[in-house]
Amino acid sequence: MRDVIKAFFNRPTGWIGITLLALVCLMAVLAPVVYPTSPWEMTGPPFARPGDAGMVLGADTLGRDIASGVMHGARVSLLIGIASTLAALLIGVTLGCIAGYFGGWVDTVIVRFTEIFQTIPNFVLAILLVAILTPSIATIILAIGIVSWPPLARLTRAQVMTVSTREFVQAARCQGQSTASIVLRHVLPNAISPIIVAGSLTVATAILIEAALSFLGLGDPNFMSWGFMIGSGRTVIRQAWWMSVFPGLAILLTVIAINLVGEALNDALNPRISRA
Amino acid sequence: MASLRRILVRLIELVLTVLVIATINFMLVHAAPGDPAAVMAGQSGATDERFLNQVRAEYGLDKPYIVQLGTYLNKVIHLDLGYSFRQRRDVSGLILERLGPTLLLTLSALVVSVLGGILFGAVAGLRNGRWSDTLISMVALLFYATPVFWLGLMLVLVFSIQLEWLPAFGYASIRAATFTTWEYIVDVAQHLVLPVVSLAAIYMAVYTRLMRASIIEVSHEDHVKTARAKGLTEGRILRKHMLRNAAIPVVTFAGLQAGAMIGGAVVVETVFSWPGLGRLTFEAVTQRDYPILLGLFLVMSVLVIAVNFLTDIICGLIDPRIAAR
Numbered sequence: 001m002r003d004v005i006k007a008f009f010n011r012p013t014g015w016i017g018i019t020l021l022a023l024v025c026l027m028a029v030l031a032p033v034v035y036p037t038s039p040w041e042m043t044g045p046p047f048a049r050p051g052d053a054g055m056v057l058g059a060d061t062l063g064r065d066i067a068s069g070v071m072h073g074a075r076v077s078l079l080i081g082i083a084s085t086l087a088a089l090l091i092g093v094t095l096g097c098i099a100g101y102f103g104g105w106v107d108t109v110i111v112r113f114t115e116i117f118q119t120i121p122n123f124v125l126a127i128l129l130v131a132i133l134t135p136s137i138a139t140i141i142l143a144i145g146i147v148s149w150p151p152l153a154r155l156t157r158a159q160v161m162t163v164s165t166r167e168f169v170q171a172a173r174c175q176g177q178s179t180a181s182i183v184l185r186h187v188l189p190n191a192i193s194p195i196i197v198a199g200s201l202t203v204a205t206a207i208l209i210e211a212a213l214s215f216l217g218l219g220d221p222n223f224m225s226w227g228f229m230i231g232s233g234r235t236v237i238r239q240a241w242w243m244s245v246f247p248g249l250a251i252l253l254t255v256i257a258i259n260l261v262g263e264a265l266n267d268a269l270n271p272r273i274s275r276a
Numbered sequence: 277m278a279s280l281r282r283i284l285v286r287l288i289e290l291v292l293t294v295l296v297i298a299t300i301n302f303m304l305v306h307a308a309p310g311d312p313a314a315v316m317a318g319q320s321g322a323t324d325e326r327f328l329n330q331v332r333a334e335y336g337l338d339k340p341y342i343v344q345l346g347t348y349l350n351k352v353i354h355l356d357l358g359y360s361f362r363q364r365r366d367v368s369g370l371i372l373e374r375l376g377p378t379l380l381l382t383l384s385a386l387v388v389s390v391l392g393g394i395l396f397g398a399v400a401g402l403r404n405g406r407w408s409d410t411l412i413s414m415v416a417l418l419f420y421a422t423p424v425f426w427l428g429l430m431l432v433l434v435f436s437i438q439l440e441w442l443p444a445f446g447y448a449s450i451r452a453a454t455f456t457t458w459e460y461i462v463d464v465a466q467h468l469v470l471p472v473v474s475l476a477a478i479y480m481a482v483y484t485r486l487m488r489a490s491i492i493e494v495s496h497e498d499h500v501k502t503a504r505a506k507g508l509t510e511g512r513i514l515r516k517h518m519l520r521n522a523a524i525p526v527v528t529f530a531g532l533q534a535g536a537m538i539g540g541a542v543v544v545e546t547v548f549s550w551p552g553l554g555r556l557t558f559e560a561v562t563q564r565d566y567p568i569l570l571g572l573f574l575v576m577s578v579l580v581i582a583v584n585f586l587t588d589i590i591c592g593l594i595d596p597r598i599a600a601r
Contacts, residue, residue, distance in 0.1 A: 116296050118532065119289070119584065121576045123539025124557065125300070128573050131561050132308045132315065204421070211423050212543050216561055227423075234429055234547065238437055245433075248426035255421035 007268035014268070017260025024254045028074035035068035039224040043068070050242050058242040060233060066242060070250050073226040076219075077254060080141055081207040087145025088152055088206075089199055093188075095149070096156025101164055101183055111157070114150045122147035126209055130218045137220045140213060144206050155198050159191035166190075193269040200262040204255045211251050226251050282592075286585045290578065297577050298352045301570045302345050308566075313337055315566050317361050327361060357571035362563055367571040371553065375575075377447055378552030380464075382534075382541050384472045386583070389479035390530050394523050396480070397487020398514065401522075404492055412484060419481040424540045428474035428547035435470060443467050445549040471548045475540050479533055483526050490522040497521075520594050527594065531587030535580045 008014040037043060041064065045052075048059035050066075057066040099110035129143035163169065164187055172182045213219060214227030226247040233243025308315045313332045317324075332338065336347045351358070357367035400412040419427075436444035443449070448463050455463060494500060495518065503513045538553075545554030553572055560568035 112292070116289075116293050119293060119535055119577065119580050120297065121535040121539045121573075121580055123536065123542060124573050124576050127542065127557065127561060128301075128304060128569050131564065131569060132304050132566060134309060208423055212425060215423075215425050215543060216546065216558055218561060230423075230426055230429065234425075237429055237433060241433055244426070244429050248423060248430070251423050251426065252418075252421055255423075256417065259417065259421055 004268045008264050011264050011267055013260045014264030017257050017262075017264055020253060020257035021261055024074055024250075024257060025078065027071045027250075028078050031068075031071035031075055035065065035071055037068070039064060039068040039072040047236075047240055057246045058240070060229070060243050061236060061240075066229070066246050069224045069229050070226070070246055072224045073229065073247060073250065074254070076137075076223045076225045077207050077210060077251070080137065080144065080210045081203040081258075084141045084144035084148065084206045084210075085199055085202045087141060088148035088202055089195075091145065092149035092152030093156045093195065096153040097160050097183055097188065099153070100157035100160030101179070101187065103161075107157075110153070114153050118150045120147075123209060123212065126213060127216065127218065130213055135213075135218045135220055137223065140210060140218075140220060143213075144209050147209070148202055148206060152195065152198055152202065156191065156195055159194060160187055163187050163191045194266075197262055197266040197269060200258060200265055204258040204262070207251065207255055207258070279592075282588050283585075286581060286588065289584075290581050293577055293581060294352065294574065295349070297574050298349050299345065301573065302348050305566070305570070306341075316358065317567075324361070352574065357574065358567035360565055360568050362565050363568070367567050370556065370568060371571055371575050374551060374553050374556045376552075377550055378538075378541055378545070378554060379579075380468065381471055381475065381545070381550060381552060381554075382537055382579075382583075384468060385475040385479070385537060385541075386530060386534070388472055389476040389483055390526060392476065392480040393483020393530075394487050394519075394526055397484040397526070398491050398519065398522070400484065401488040401491030401495070402510075402514070404488075409488075413488070416481040416484045419477045420485075422478065424474055424478060425543040425547050427477055428470065428544055431470045431474055432547070442469050444470070445547075447551050467548075471544050471550055474547070475537065475544045478540070479530070479537060482533070483530065486529055487522060487526050490525050491518060494518045494522045524591060524595055527587055527591050531584045531591075534583035534587075535577075538576050538579055 009018075042062055043065050044055050044059045044063050046059060046061055046063040048055050048063070050056060050058040052058065055065050055067060057070065059065060060069070095110050095114070099107040126143040126147045129146060130139050133139040133142070160183075169182060169186050172186050177185075210219075210225070211227035211230075214225040215231040217228075217231060219225045219228045229247040230244045233240065233247075237244055305312050305315045311328075313328045313335075316335060316337075317328055317331045335351075336344050339347075355368055357371065359365075360367055360370060363370060396412050396416070400409040403409045432444045435442045443466060447467055448460065449455075449467075452460055452463055500513060500517050503517045508516075541552065542554035542557045544550065545552050546558040549555065553576060556568065557572050559565070560572065
């Protein structure tokens with residue numbers, strides 16, 4: 001474990017990524033402290049430029065503080081990114097374990113199903129799910145989870161297949177341990193590290209999907225989000241660039257941070273298969 | 277060209293996918309809060325009772341689920357994607373007239389991203405570890421993390437509003453009717469640049485990284501070492517011995533990304549008011565016009581399979597051994 005942490009921070013990607021990510025998390029935690037009033041409240045003149053009327057990043061078309069929106073938006077982005085990744089992991093790892101461990105026709109059916117799900121334009125399915133089930137935090141998490149599991153299932157299946165042939169798994173089988181116990185206690189723990197890496201990168205794509213959904217007006221109407229801010233600022237970009245520039249920078253920063261952390265995790269956890 | 281077996285595999289995939297998507301659509305209509313007839317009719321709130329009854333009869337909504345699913349599938353197979361009450365039009369007609377611009381946009385973005393990815397990836401891979409490699413890899417990382425719609429807006433901000441080089445939205449100028457054919461082509465091409473760049477950038481970043489890894493791997497292979505030992509120039513080794521081998525994984529992966537790219541077209545077309553399927557999706561979302569959304573989902577999935585088939589053929593052209601399989 002200590003080696004892993006050391007290897008993680010040994011590369012610049014590791015500490016740069018973790019610093020940026022800490023910054024975003026700090027924004028999410030401190031949002032209600034720094035900006036106690038709701039980010040939906042009008043707190044200044046509409047179209048205030050950055051720096052005007054005490055608003056560092058300016059105001060939007062209705063006089064709402066952009067800086068407040070950016071900080072509060074971090075909460076929604078991180079929440080949805082992590083929760084929908086957990087949902088995707090639940091579906092993907094379960095299906096991948098079943099397919100990889102049992103093989104045979106079960107495997108064939110799950111692989112075919114996964115392949116079909118991978119060809120489907122997943123963002124369009126997410127739009128359809130959220131639009132029909134009405135937008136809310138829960139339906140957005142569900143929709144992103146449903147469209148994000150296939151790569152995780154394929155990875156888990158491949159990992160489980162290789163680990164299952166190892167001697168210690170055969171030994172556990174000979175001891176007469178139950179299938180569930182073999183998979184959960186012997187196979188999965190030894191197959192998990194690439195899955196952790198893939199999961200961390202899924203958080204980044206989930207955040208991008210959430211931003212695109214709320215950009216199209218499919219965000220939860222009760223929570224300020226970065227995608228919504230860009231979507232509502234886009235029609236006035238000619239007069240007011242700041243309304244769409246700053247929330248976009250926030251998304252960019254968060255996604256880069258997560259990708260860097262994922263890459264460094266990969267180098268630290270899977271030293272053999274990572275790039276030299 | 278692709279072998280008969282490949283064509284057959286893709287056809288089976290097409291049938292299975294249409295079945296799965298039609299089933300997902302059907303389940304969604306019934307999972308939606310409220311009356312399934314209202315969802316199929318595409319309206320929430322103000323409802324025309326006569327039209328609702330017509331929808332109920334048409335889709336047999338009083339019959340058991342399995343019969344309803346059969347009715348729906350039968351309609352889909354006959355290319356009947358329902359009726360948009362809001363637009364007073366058949367969904368299949370609406371989708372058909374928006375198909376062209378989307379094909380133009382996504383296929384251009386596909387070509388640009390693959391060619392750009394191969395080019396930058398090859399340069400980075402050949403200069404592994406040098407500053408040009410570091411620079412390309414860093415830019416790729418940056419674009420990989422940029423939201424597609426935001427990149428589109430930033431391009432508009434710089435190239436349309438500040439520099440006034442390229443048009444910010446639309447498919448052609450308002451004066452297009454007075455243009456000669458050649459002027460019209462130039463005009464559409466100018467309108468195409470920014471949407472294509474926004475859509476292609478993220479994929480170009482992915483393919484660059486893939487191509488870089490691929491080139492590094494190929495450069496260690498025996499046949500490349502032999503070519504080098506024979507004293508061939510580096511340019512010739514790259515063109516004759518490395519490029520084709522290294523490009524195969526990129527093209528294969530590009531085929532797999534087709535679905536994501538068509539999804540990206542939704543936000544790009546929204547930003548640039550590009551009159552294609554993506555813009556239609558956005559309009560249908562804002563009006564909660566469900567029949568159009570359900571139809572679009574089906575048609576876009578079929579498009580993905582068509583693009584997959586196209587990449588099969590291209591892979592076969594790059595490496596004849598694949599086509600022979």
